[in-house]
Structure formats: C-alpha cells, structure tokens
Amino acid sequence: MIQIQKICACVLAIFIGGAYGGDEGMQSVEIGEESPYRVGVYYYPWYGGDFHGGKYMRARLVPPQYPTLGEYDDREAGVVSQHLAWSRQAHISLWVASWWGPDRREDRTLLQSILLHPELGDMKIALFYETTGRTRSFSSFDAVGPDVAYMAEHYFDHPNYLKIDGKPVLFVYLTRVLSRNGTLGEVVEAMRAAAAQTGHELYIIGDEVFGRPPSSSSALGLLDAVTNYDVYGSMGAKGYAGQGGVDRYYGAQAQWRALAHEAGAAFVPAATPGFNDKGVRGGHEATSRKLHSDAEYGSLFRAMLEQAVAHTDDATGNMLLITSWNEWHEDTQIEPIVEAPPTAVDDSESGEAFSEGLPYEGYGERYLEIVRAAVAP
Numbered sequence: 001m002i003q004i005q006k007i008c009a010c011v012l013a014i015f016i017g018g019a020y021g022g023d024e025g026m027q028s029v030e031i032g033e034e035s036p037y038r039v040g041v042y043y044y045p046w047y048g049g050d051f052h053g054g055k056y057m058r059a060r061l062v063p064p065q066y067p068t069l070g071e072y073d074d075r076e077a078g079v080v081s082q083h084l085a086w087s088r089q090a091h092i093s094l095w096v097a098s099w100w101g102p103d104r105r106e107d108r109t110l111l112q113s114i115l116l117h118p119e120l121g122d123m124k125i126a127l128f129y130e131t132t133g134r135t136r137s138f139s140s141f142d143a144v145g146p147d148v149a150y151m152a153e154h155y156f157d158h159p160n161y162l163k164i165d166g167k168p169v170l171f172v173y174l175t176r177v178l179s180r181n182g183t184l185g186e187v188v189e190a191m192r193a194a195a196a197q198t199g200h201e202l203y204i205i206g207d208e209v210f211g212r213p214p215s216s217s218s219a220l221g222l223l224d225a226v227t228n229y230d231v232y233g234s235m236g237a238k239g240y241a242g243q244g245g246v247d248r249y250y251g252a253q254a255q256w257r258a259l260a261h262e263a264g265a266a267f268v269p270a271a272t273p274g275f276n277d278k279g280v281r282g283g284h285e286a287t288s289r290k291l292h293s294d295a296e297y298g299s300l301f302r303a304m305l306e307q308a309v310a311h312t313d314d315a316t317g318n319m320l321l322i323t324s325w326n327e328w329h330e331d332t333q334i335e336p337i338v339e340a341p342p343t344a345v346d347d348s349e350s351g352e353a354f355s356e357g358l359p360y361e362g363y364g365e366r367y368l369e370i371v372r373a374a375v376a377p
Contacts, residue, residue, distance in 0.1 A: 033377040034091070034093075034377065035091035035093070035375040035376065035377055036318060036375075036377060037091070037309060037312060037318045037319070037320055037375045038093055038094055038124075038316065038317040038318055038319040038320070039090070039091055039092045039093055039094065039319075039320060039322065039371065039375050040092070040093075040094035040095070040096050040126075040319060040320070040321045040322065041087070041092055041094070041095060041096065041321070041322045041324060041325035041334070042096050042098070042128060042229065042321070042322070042323050042324040042325060042327065043083075043095035043096060043097045043098070043324070043325045043326065044097075044098050044106075044324070044325070044326050044327055045074050045097055045098065045105075045106045045109035045110055045113075045114065046074070046098065046105055046106050046109075047071070047072060047073065047074045047326070048073055048074075048075075048105070049071060049072065049073040050071060051071040051328060052280075052329070054071070054279075055279050055280045055329055056279040056280065056328040056329045056331065057276045057277075057278050057279035057331050057346075057354045057355070057360075058279070058328065058331065058337070058360070059279065060278075060279055060346045060347050060348070060354040060355075061343050061345065061346050061347075061354070061355065061360060062343060062345045062346060062347055062351075063340065063343070065337055065338065065340055065343075065360065065362045066337065066338055067326075067328070067335060067336070067337055067338070068335075068336040068337060068338055068364075069082060074109055074113070075109050075112070075113045076113075077113070077117065080113055080114055080117050080119075081117070081119050083325070083326075083335070084117070084119050084120065084121070084123055085119075086335070086336060086365070086368055087123065087325075088121075088123075089365075089368055089372065090334075090367075090368040090369075090371040090372045091371065091372055091375045091376070092322075092325075092371065093122070093123065093124060094123070094124045094125075094126065094162060094319070095114075095123065095124070095125050095126075095325065096126050096127075096128045096171050096321065097110055097114075097125060097126070097127055097128060098128050098130060099127040099128055099129055099130060099151075100130050100133045100134070101133065101134055101143070101147065102147070102150045110125070110155075111154060115155075115158055115160060120160055122160075123160060124160055124161070124162040125155075125158070125160050125161055125162065126161065126162040126168075126169045126170070126171055127151060127155060127170055127171065128171045128172075128173060129147070129170060129171065129172045129173060130173050131172060131173045131174050131175075131177070131178070131187075132173065132174065134147055135187075138174075138177055138178065138181060138183070141183070141186060141187055141190060144187055144190045144191060144194070145190045145191070145193065145194040146194070147194075148170070148190075148191045148194035148195050148202070149194045149195075149197065149198060151168075151170070152168075152194070152195055152198035152199075152200050153198065155168070156168035156195075156198075156200050163203070164203045164224075164315075164316060164317070165203065166201075167200070167201045167202060167203035167224075168195070168200055168202060168203065169202075169203045169204075169205060170191065170202055170203070170204050170205070171205045171207070171227075172187075172191075172204060172205070172206050172207060173207050173229060174207050174229075175187075175206030175207050175208045175219070175223065175226075176206075176207060176208045176209070176210050176219075179208065179217070179219035184206075184219050184222055185222055188204060188222045188223070191204065192204075202224075203224045203225070204223050204224050204225075205223065205224065205225040205226065205227055205268060205316075206219075206222075206223040206225070206226050206227075207226075207227060207228060207229045207230075208220065208223060208226040208227075208228070209226055209227055209228035209234065209253070209256045209270075210228055210230065210233060210234050211233070211234050211236065211252065212252045212255065213252065213255045213256045213259050214259075216259070216262075217259060217263065218263075220259060220260050220262075220263035220265045221263040221264055221265065223265050224265060224266065225260070225265055225266035225267065225268055225313075225315070225316055226256070226260050226265055226266075226267060226268070227267070227268035227269070227270055227321055228270050229270070229321075229323055230323075231249075231270050231271060231272035231275075231304075231323050231332075232272060232275035232284075232287055232330075232332075234249060234252070234270075235248075235249040235287070237249075237287050238285040238286070238287060239285065239286070239287070239288060239356075239358070240288050240290060240291060240292045240293060240295075241287055241288070241291060241300055242291055242292055243291060243303060246291070246300070246303045246304055246307065247307075249304075250269075250304075250307040250308070250310075250311065253267075253269050253270075253307075253308075253311050254311060257269075257311055257313075266313045266315040266316050267311065267313050268312070268313070268316055268319045268320065268321055269308040269309075269311040269312060269320050269321070270308070270320070270321045270322070270323060271301065271304035271305050271308045271320065271321075271322055271323070272301070272304065272322065272323040272324070272332050273289050273298065273300065273301040273332060273333075273334055273367055274286075274287050274288060274289035274300060274301070274331060274332065275287040275330060275331060275332055276330070276331040276354075276355075276356070276358075277329060277330040277331070278353065278354040278355075278356070279329060279331075279354060280329040280330070285356065286331075286355075286356045286358055287300070288300065288358045289301065289360070289363075290359075291303060297342070297361045297363060297366065298363065298366050298367060298370050301334075301367060301370050302370050302373075302374070305320075305370065305371065305374035305375070306374060308320045308374075309374060309375065320375075322334060322371070334367035334368065334371065336363075336364060336365045336367075336368065337362050337363055337364065338362050338364075339362045339363070339364040340361065340362025341361065341362070342359040342360060342361040343355075343359065343360060344357050344358060344359040344360070
C-alpha cells in the first residue's frame with residue numbers, strides 16, 4: 001500500500017512537473033511587487049531520494065501523504081528549480097540552510113547544486129551552523145574556527161550569500177545552550193576571529209530565544225541578532241494551541257525583542273505551521289496545524305504570521321523566519337504536498353500512534369498561499 005502511494009506521488013509530480021521543472025513543468029506565478037519583509041525559511045539540503053528511510057509522520061498515515069515532488073533527491077536541478085519557483089510564489093527570499101561541516105552531504109549539495117543553479121536569481125542563502133554536530137554536543141569547540149574559515153572561503157563572497165550591513169550572516173543553532181553552559185563568548189570569539197583572518201566581519205544571529213525571557217541576559221550583547229528555531233518548544237502548546245497559545249507566544253516574543261534591543265541586538269520573529277516528530281522519535285506530543293478542532297486547516301500558521309510581521313526589525317531588513325521549508329521529519333514543512341482528504345488514521349497497531357488522533361490533510365500549496373497573503377506588499 002505504501003509503495004503504491006509512493007509511486008503515485010512520483011508519477012503525479014512528473015506529470016505536473018515535467019520531471020521536476022522542464023519547460024512545461026510547474027512554474028511560479030507572477031509575484032508582482034516585492035514584499036516589504038525578508039521572509040526566510042529553514043532549508044534542509046539532506047534528502048537523497050529515500051527521505052532517510054521514510055522516517056516522517058506523513059508517510060505513516062493511511063493513506064500516506066507524500067511531497068508533491070515525491071521523495072526527491074535535492075541534488076537534482078529540477079527539484080531545486082521547483083523549490084525556487086515555489087519560494088518566489090510565496091515571497092520567500094531567503095533559505096537558511098542546515099550545515100553540518102565541510103564535505104558533508106549538505107555542504108556538497110549547497111556548493112554543487114544550489115549555489116551553482118542557473119535559476120538562483122536573487123534568492124539569498126545563509127548557513128545554519130548545526131552546533132550539536134560540530135561541537136560534539138557542546139563538549140568541544142576545536143572545529144568552530146576552521147569551520148568558519150571554510151565558510152569564508154567557499155560561501156561568504158558568493159553574490160547570493162546573505163549580508164547585513166556588508167557582513168556575511170551566520171545563523172547559529174542552540175546558542176541558548178552555549179549561554180547556559182557559559183561557553184557562548186568563547187564560541188562567538190572563535191567565529192569572529194576566524195572570519196576576521198579572511199577579511200570578513202561576521203553578523204551572527206543566535207538561536208537564543210526560548211519560552212519567556214529572563215529579566216536580563218548578558219549573552220544577547222554577544223550576538224548581532226537573536227531568534228528561535230524551536231517555535232514548538234517556545235510556544236509550549238500540545239494538541240490544539242488555540243488563539244490564546246498564539247497570543248502568549250507573541251507576547252513573549254515582544255518581551256524578547258525589547259530585551260534584545262536593550263542589549264544592542266536585533267530581533268527576528270519566528271513562526272511554524274505545526275509540529276509532529278513521531279515519525280522519527282517518540283518523545284513529544286504533537287501540535288496541530290489547526291487552532292482548534294473546528295478551525296480551518298492552516299489556521300495556526302495564519303494566526304502566527306499575522307502577529308510575526310509586527311515584531312520584525314528594520315536592522316535585519318524586516319526579517320522573519322519560518323520553521324521550516326522541508327523538515328519533514330518533524331512535520332514543520334510548508335513545502336507543497338499531494339492534495340488529499342484529511343485523515344487521522346496511521347499504520348500503527350492503535351491506528352493513531354503517529355497522528356495522535358489529530359487530522360492531517362494533503363494540503364497542496366495551502367501554506368505558500370498563507371505566507372504570500374501575510375507578507376504581501
């Protein structure tokens with residue numbers, strides 16, 4: 001049953017997309033004026049055609065729900081082409097790309113398949129430094145300086161690499177853990193020193209925001225800007241978040257923004273469509289993509305973006321970040337999926353171990369449309 005669905009999804013993608021983006025393939029719509037916001041998405045260039053063994057919740061639904069492009073290889077030019085077209089359709093102008101080290105799968109895909117793509121146009125790229133992989137779970141920082149030197153040589157001078165005030169931008173995952181451990185200063189100093197040796201001055205955006213802010217934080221002054229990757233954990237909502245959950249989350253975002261400004265740092269608000277990581281791990285309760293059981297699909301995301309735009313900063317080009325473009329394992333993706341009726345049934349023995357009884361629709365391009373409407377000129 002699952003194999004048949006996979007074949008159907010791929011056939012549909014080829015039929016619609018001309019083998020993922022030929023002359024007769026899927027095309028972006030005319031977007032008209034540019035958005036006043038710099039909309040970024042966390043982008044994962046790590047899919048090799050099997051989606052890491054199908055470890056994502058959508059593949060466990062009955063019937064399964066697959067990406068519109070099928071379980072793609074993101075090194076294929078047509079896949080990148082379609083991702084670019086969809087991004088422009090939604091006024092997304094920045095991919096914050098997961099980076100796990102020199103010559104890793106993500107690094108090769110970025111350098112060989114994305115930055116060299118003929119349709120890259122004005123899309124900006126920035127690296128998301130995966131500290132958990134590059135610091136041995138925060139126990140060793142020997143790789144930090146050489147990593148930044150490598151980035152400077154291979155990325156920072158590329159015309160599509162994101163710069164703020166002429167400085168290449170580096171997003172750093174879980175700086176809040178480094179802060180808690182008292183090692184953020186050491187890591188930031190190593191990054192800035194390595195960049196300076198190559199003639200670059202870094203603009204560091206730290207993943208420092210989580211939950212409600214402290215009364216003060218000296219760590220914020222070490223960074224140029226702060227944001228949060230983990231919207232799910234910060235919001236703390238399980239099942240249906242409700243409008244109250246969204247309001248509380250952006251109330252905390254406003255407080256973090258004020259605290260960042262006091263420290264001389266900019267703030268980048270964050271939003272997500274939902275969360276369910278049961279396909280890859282078992283420890284977290286899901287957050288529905290609906291505000292409440294009777295709400296429309298996508299209502300959580302729509303409500304989040306409506307408030308996120310009010311917390312952007314001029315200093316970052318009014319940047320806001322979306323978790324994520326294609327993190328299918330945690331079901332935070334907004335990348336299009338094959339349209340299908342809602343289902344809450346999965347292939348587990350109980351029929352709901354993965355869905356937790358929450359309904360999921362094959363949403364098509366719904367989330368691109370929500371982004372486009374929220375950030376329209």
